[in-house]
Amino acid sequence: MGFISSKILIQAHAFLLTVLAVHLMRSPEVITESDVVLMLGELLQLDAPSSFSLSQPHYALCGILLIIDALIDLVLVYTIPQINEVFAMAEAARSHAPGSVAGAMRANPFMARLGSLYSEIWTLLSAARFCVFFAVSFYIFQCQPSVWAGIESVGNVSTVAQLKSPVTFTFGFMEMMFWLWISVTIREEKQAVSSRFLERGQ
Numbered sequence: 001m002g003f004i005s006s007k008i009l010i011q012a013h014a015f016l017l018t019v020l021a022v023h024l025m026r027s028p029e030v031i032t033e034s035d036v037v038l039m040l041g042e043l044l045q046l047d048a049p050s051s052f053s054l055s056q057p058h059y060a061l062c063g064i065l066l067i068i069d070a071l072i073d074l075v076l077v078y079t080i081p082q083i084n085e086v087f088a089m090a091e092a093a094r095s096h097a098p099g100s101v102a103g104a105m106r107a108n109p110f111m112a113r114l115g116s117l118y119s120e121i122w123t124l125l126s127a128a129r130f131c132v133f134f135a136v137s138f139y140i141f142q143c144q145p146s147v148w149a150g151i152e153s154v155g156n157v158s159t160v161a162q163l164k165s166p167v168t169f170t171f172g173f174m175e176m177m178f179w180l181w182i183s184v185t186i187r188e189e190k191q192a193v194s195s196r197f198l199e200r201g202q
Contacts, residue, residue, distance in 0.1 A: 004185070005189065009185060010073055013182075014077075017066045021070070025059065032167050037170045041166025041170075044141060044169065080117055081117075123183060123186050126179040136168070137169055137176060141169065
């Protein structure tokens with residue numbers, strides 16, 4: 001199992017999203033002119049269109065969406081018990097009743113289901129978010145400038161053209177890498193707990 005648990009990683013991610021949201025609402029230039037954004041934009045030749053200038057309300061809306069995302073993650077990570085917590089409940093039950101922890105969990109299908117709920121939900125969420133951010137990043141990277149120019153000329157859809165920016169690509173790329181890390185960590189935790197479960201059942 002990894003040195004950092006998935007629960008700590010998700011909490012840290014929610015905290016970083018909140019910090020990013022505060023910067024977007026108060027001083028967006030801290031994000032838009034950061035070294036990472038500028039270097040990735042220059043490396044991948046992701047020059048923003050000449051009309052790219054989001055106003056303060058746009059940044060504030062992005063910040064609010066990030067805070068909502070962080071709150072949803074925190075609510076999920078605190079309300080769904082990890083399998084270690086389910087093992088602790090089974091340990092407490094074992095001290096009052098005969099049988100092993102593994103036997104207690106096998107005898108109670110609700111406990112077994114509760115133990116796998118955390119990993120199932122976060123595996124699904126991390127895979128879905130990885131796919132979404134991969135699609136966004138790949139689309140931004142692969143689109144030719146003529147496509148974005150055509151979108152800009154449509155008029156009301158010009159906001160879509162503003163998505164092709166180093167800021168959007170950097171955020172999508174970082175999120176994609178983070179959710180891949182979470183997915184791998186959850187799989188390792190699940191394997192470690194499964195081996196522990198089998199050992200205690202013997």
